[in-house]
Amino acid sequence: MPVPLPALEDHPLKDAALQRATVLYTDLDGTLLARGARLLADAAGEPWLGTAEAIVALNRAGLTCVVCSGRNRWQLMEVSRLLGWDSYIAEVGCVIVPGRGEEPIYHTGSWGPDALHGDETPYEAITRVGALDVLARVFAGTIEEHAPWHLNREATHVLRGNVPLAQAQAALDTLSLPVRIVDNGIIHPPVHGLIDVDEVHAYHLIPDGVHKSDAIERDLTRRGLGRMDALAVGDSATDVEMADAVGLGVLVANALDDERVVESAAGRTNVAVTHGKRGEGWTELATAWLTARKSVQEPS
Ligand SMILES: [Mg+2]
Structure with missing residues (x-):
């Protein structure tokens, strides 16, 4: 199937977006992680250190990664701790945890004050x-x-x-x-x-009314940053929406296996796709980001 979206390396916004951004909002399953939620595996699920090395390189460079996933906050707390990341956005944008040990911020979209009965969640x-x-x-x-x-x-x-x-x-x-x-x-x-x-x-x-993009906007505001200071990466239709809150939204190549994702991405001009699938695509983005940031900090 021909790739209907611009490749990351060819995207007209790539250089400006990657040079400026200091925060990456990342999906987990099917994006950072291979099938079976494995980090230490390539896109086909074979043992591979590439993604872990890319995480180390981003952490060393002082760049911020924030998991933005459908998983619950307890799962994201453990994953983020393992990877050395502090804040995370759980349950598709409904639960924002600003930092380690901090109380979550809840987001219930268009629901009014009477939506919840008593103490119910x-x-x-x-x-x-x-x-x-x-x-x-x-x-x-x-x-x-x-x-x-x-x-x-x-x-x-x-x-x-x-x-x-x-x-x-x-x-x-x-x-x-x-x-x-x-x-x-x-x-x-x-x-x-x-x-x-x-x-x-x-x-x-x-x-209704909650999107991953709203949660990202709130998180960026809290950090004193704007849309162009951030990138997002994912593999699903809910991840495409993240592009609306950042400079460049990136899809890992396996996202194109789902025609609903392609439909959703086609109307947005700031979405690019990696050549690699899952963690290999994530690593491709991380490597390009680090190269772009270095080019700004150490102009040749
Ligand atoms: Mg996913």
């Missing part, structure tokens, strides 16, 4: 209004909770399956709280209970 409110029940009824056998990652969540639900997104959204639009379903990309669960589903996607049910 947004996660519990989504269950209460019947979001899981309606999807299970309308799309029986083709969507289910993404066990075991559906546990310990505060704001969003994570599901897996393959459903027509517009129809799923129409089913959710009958509920008493505005809940949006978003596609978080192709996944490869080792076991599942889906029936006749070949291409499995991760989906999130999130409070």
Whole structure:
């Protein structure tokens, strides 16, 4: 399939964006990590140190990486600690943790002050209004909770399956709280209970009005930085939205396996794609970023 988006190395914004940026917002699964959430592996899953070496080089250069993922904050806390990164954005932009040991900041989009009953979390409110029940009824056998990652969540639900997104959204639009379903990309669960589903996607049910891009805007404001001070990298339709909050949004090449990602990216002029998939693509971006930053600091 021809690549419909500009390659990172050819993108007209590449030099300006990479030279200026000091922060990278990065997705984890399918982007930084290979299948099975492995860091120490190439795109095909074979043992490889390239991504880890790129992380070390970025850390050494004093550049900031912030994980921005659909995973919950406990998972991101551990991953970020391992990699030497301080802040992270969990649950598709709903939970921002500004730094180690700091309290999370919650973001529930368009939900009003009466959306939550008593002490319930947004996660519990989504269950209460019947979001899981309606999807299970309308799309029986083709969507289910993404066990075991559906546990310990505060704001969003994570599901897996393959459903027509517009129809799923129409089913959710009958509920008493505005809940949006978003596609978080192709996944490869080792076991599942889906029936006749070949291409499995991760989906999130999130409070309407929350996007990863909003969370990035808030995080940049908190840092006293602007859009052109940041980059983003990911592999899914929710990651394409990150481009709206940064100078350049980068997709790793496996993102193009999903036609919905390509559709979403096609309307944006600040999206580039790497040659490499998963961690190899991430490393390609990291290497280009370091080279660009050095060219500014040590002009030849
Ligand atoms: Mg991903």
